[in-house]
Amino acid sequence: MQQLETTSPPPDLRALLPHGAISDIARQLNISHAAVSKALQKGRPAHPAVAEAVRLIKAAGSQQVQHDLTQLKP
Structure with missing residues (x-):
């Protein structure tokens, strides 16, 4: 029997953002906080x-920190 291919869900970008970044993005784009949060949850590029979230994550170095932390887990 063949296994079905499953696509992994997009990463939750909200976890990688610095504190307050969602509010900043919402103000900058003039959209609601909930709309930004939902867009980040869906992860559509x-x-x-x-x-903007990806740009902030790269600038903050959060992505590299999370990668380093996953390397530490057994």
């Missing part, structure tokens, strides 16, 4: 909130 075409959404401007996701693009």
Whole structure:
């Protein structure tokens, strides 16, 4: 029997953002906090909130820190 291919869900970008970043993105894009949060949860790269979040994550170095932490787990 063949296993079905499953696609992994997009990473939750909210966990990688610095504190208060969702509010900052919402103000910058003039959209609600809930809309930004939902866009980050879905992780669609075409959404401007996701693009801004990725930029902030790279600038803060959160992605590298999370990668380092996963390397420590057995």
